Amino acid sequence: MVVLVFVGLILLAHYYLWHRMVRSTTGPGRPRKALTWGMVGLFVLVVGTFVGTRMELAELGHWLAWPGYVWLALLFYLVLFFLVLEVPRAVAGVFLRLAERKRAAAPVLAPERKRSPEPELKPEPVAVLASTAAPVVEETAPVETVPSAEGAAPVEQVAEKVAPPAPLSRRLFLGRATAAVAGLGALSTVGYGITSALGDPVIERVKVTLPKLDPRLGGLKFAVVSDIHLGPLTGKAHTERIVRMINGLEADVVAIVGDLVDGSVAELGALARPLKNLESRYGAYFVTGNHEYFSPGGFAEWIEELGQLGVRPLRNERVEITHQGAVLDLAGVNDLNGTSQGDGPDFDKALGNRDTSRSTVLLAHQPVQVGEAARHGVDLQLSGHTHGGQMAPFSLVVGLQQPVVSGLATVDGVQVYVTRGAGFWGPPVRVGAPPEVTMLELA
Known part of the structure; x- marks a missing residue:
């Protein structure tokens, strides 16, 4: 359908x-x-x-x-x-x-004749024989004289009468x-949008205040990237540029929030290889997006491939990030599209039996998953999926499906940051939503 x-x-x-x-x-x-x-x-x-x-x-x-x-x-x-x-x-x-x-209704006025000072003399009627009547000559374009052969008289060439072009309807x-x-x-x-989509992502710097965050965790930095969409229109340089920009942020944690690929490992594995060069203090983490489940080779092969590249998938699970003696829970859930393939999100598995006095950051591809996050006491959710609308005015349509289109917002008491993504899906065009890599700092 x-x-x-x-x-x-x-x-x-x-x-x-x-x-x-x-x-x-x-x-x-x-x-x-x-x-x-x-x-x-x-x-x-x-x-x-x-x-x-x-x-x-x-x-x-x-x-x-x-x-x-x-x-x-x-x-x-x-x-x-x-x-x-x-x-x-x-x-x-x-x-x-x-x-x-x-114009059609306007009257047509005949031009005035000039009166002659002398009285007009009526000519006497003259009988004309039909056989001797003067021929009627049709008006033609000016006559052009064309020189003839040497020694012969010039030949007069009569140009054909050209009708004026009909007015445009x-x-x-x-x-x-x-x-x-x-x-x-x-x-x-579209020309502007192609330049934006294929250019360098914008670095967005965001500070998020979590009320119950341990003060020792203040200043913890996350490099957040989503929707890289490795595919037929991107090359290895696309991944290398994103990795280079993330490494330049000197983040403590790298979070890849889904929709990394649009194809199989056999087709796109070489394009993903630069991810092994990601640098951070506490590691790089990944959660599935909806496009991982569209892969012809299946999502499982990408889970294995990322593990070999040093990026840890969080599959309905959490890890503890210890920073300056304090602990932060970092959790990740699968995308909603995994449900049809028996790989859907499981919030109880990812967030159950934890110390609720600690702050929790959740990686979830779609912002709409914040409803379940709120029921499990999550402090901050990091998401992608929307592309910020990618091509205006699609942001208006995305807003009907997702609670947040881009940027930081609070939904059901949970702060949600939605990145516009570093790539594009379908047309290599971004209008009103430039690609983004985010430096998010906790406070």
């Missing part, structure tokens, strides 16, 4: 775009047919991209990912701009129609003007 709904929405978006970019800007003929088939090809490209990148079709996915996902972003913003322009387009149409009616004028504005807006937005 999810696949059918997705394909239906993509088909509807392409039809709307065809109506506004092809039908409204062209007349019947070859250009319209060619553009129509081009729109059909773009629809097939989007569907093929999702099939190639979600299934074990690595070669196909790599070929289609860039054009397919970039077109998907353009499709989204073209539809958005056209929808915004529907009202001004309709208003402009009304004004143009009124102007046309006003109101429909075509509005259609082309709207398409030009929407196209320019979409191209500019």
